[in-house]
Amino acid sequence: MTENTNNSRPITFHVTRYNPESDRKPYIKSYTVPVRAGMTVLDGLHYIKENLDPTLAWRFSCRMGVCGSCGMLLNGHPTLACNTQILHIADTDLTVGPLPNFEIIRDLVPDLMTMFEKHRSINPHIVRTDEKELNTPEGEFYQTPEQLEKFLQFTYCIKCGCCMGACPTLATDVHYLGPMPLAAAERYDNDSRDDGWRDRHQLTGSAHGAFRCHYAGECSRVCPKGVDPARAIQHLKRQLVLDYLHLARKKKPCAMLHGPGEGKLLANIPAAPAKTV
Amino acid sequence: MRETKYWTWHMTAGVVILFLLGLHMLIMHVGGVSTSFAPYSGEATSKANSLFRDSKLFFTVTYIFLLGIALYHGLYGLRTILFELTLKPVVEKSITFVLTITGLGLFVLGTWAAIATHAIALSGARG
Numbered sequence: 001m002t003e004n005t006n007n008s009r010p011i012t013f014h015v016t017r018y019n020p021e022s023d024r025k026p027y028i029k030s031y032t033v034p035v036r037a038g039m040t041v042l043d044g045l046h047y048i049k050e051n052l053d054p055t056l057a058w059r060f061s062c063r064m065g066v067c068g069s070c071g072m073l074l075n076g077h078p079t080l081a082c083n084t085q086i087l088h089i090a091d092t093d094l095t096v097g098p099l100p101n102f103e104i105i106r107d108l109v110p111d112l113m114t115m116f117e118k119h120r121s122i123n124p125h126i127v128r129t130d131e132k133e134l135n136t137p138e139g140e141f142y143q144t145p146e147q148l149e150k151f152l153q154f155t156y157c158i159k160c161g162c163c164m165g166a167c168p169t170l171a172t173d174v175h176y177l178g179p180m181p182l183a184a185a186e187r188y189d190n191d192s193r194d195d196g197w198r199d200r201h202q203l204t205g206s207a208h209g210a211f212r213c214h215y216a217g218e219c220s221r222v223c224p225k226g227v228d229p230a231r232a233i234q235h236l237k238r239q240l241v242l243d244y245l246h247l248a249r250k251k252k253p254c255a256m257l258h259g260p261g262e263g264k265l266l267a268n269i270p271a272a273p274a275k276t277v
Numbered sequence: 278m279r280e281t282k283y284w285t286w287h288m289t290a291g292v293v294i295l296f297l298l299g300l301h302m303l304i305m306h307v308g309g310v311s312t313s314f315a316p317y318s319g320e321a322t323s324k325a326n327s328l329f330r331d332s333k334l335f336f337t338v339t340y341i342f343l344l345g346i347a348l349y350h351g352l353y354g355l356r357t358i359l360f361e362l363t364l365k366p367v368v369e370k371s372i373t374f375v376l377t378i379t380g381l382g383l384f385v386l387g388t389w390a391a392i393a394t395h396a397i398a399l400s401g402a403r404g
Contacts, residue, residue: 172363205281207369240281241288 008034011090016097018104041081058108068160072108073097078165080224099165118181127196141254147192154187156225163219163229175208179219179229186232195253210236290350297343331398337391344387352376
């Protein structure tokens, strides 16, 4: 990267550094990076690591906004480093910090375990009572495009934690479930195949659930995938209230297949490979 | 689900307050439109008009109802704001307890005042 610096502009990266083994608290360290058009913040961090400071730590994987690993605070805005071009957000200076509302493991690496534990607690999967069908499926569950549309946008969440970093309620209440787990709860509650909403309502309707949300809307504003967690939380509140007032529409999970093929495999589809687990 | 219950009643109280405050504004500021709330001459807040309303059971019940839901709505809102301060669970429980006692105390006091005024207005009407 160092040899190709034609038409580059120097941008000073003010990066939060913190090593819990040696530092008492996080501090800012500045690096000057020659930036060319098209360089992402992730490219800039790679430049620093390769040429200026090999001790800098951050998390990344896919480099194309899919895995959600490189969520960080860029000029005070939680977003993905791989999805953000430096020249789009900086003229001379760029601040780079770890996502707020999380403990720092090191430098730009937040500890996302609290988020994943909350996510796991809301049963983020299809829950059904017919165990037999789940374990030995004999067909498919038919879902109309309209039923899919009810929750489709919430399936685009990549669990990057940007919404959790932007949430002002989470900043004051560490036990608050947060936008990502609540949006996931809304996603599965609205899935016509699911029957686990009663258990989820116990948690989403608790003291640290949906009613803690003040609708600041920052979660939806910063989401790099265009998911709208604030909307999900408002839907969740409405559903909880209707459920409490016994006004909720009686919802039964869709039965096994009454759609094309009546649950049987079509003739020209080869058989599934044998189970390996 | 307890928070769901609190929240539902908070929202319901808000809607009812909106209706009752509308009634209050009608009585206090649109007296000319409806003389049934203030049949005597002068302001709607004059002693004669106030005693007229206080002598009606409908108004006494409405006052008590408005007091109850306004206290609940306001104190629940205050509780929500206080809980934003990252408090320990024991402090949160204490706040809930104190606000409940405060709300009940004020409600009893206000109810007593409304009933006493009703009784005074009735005896005045008879006397």
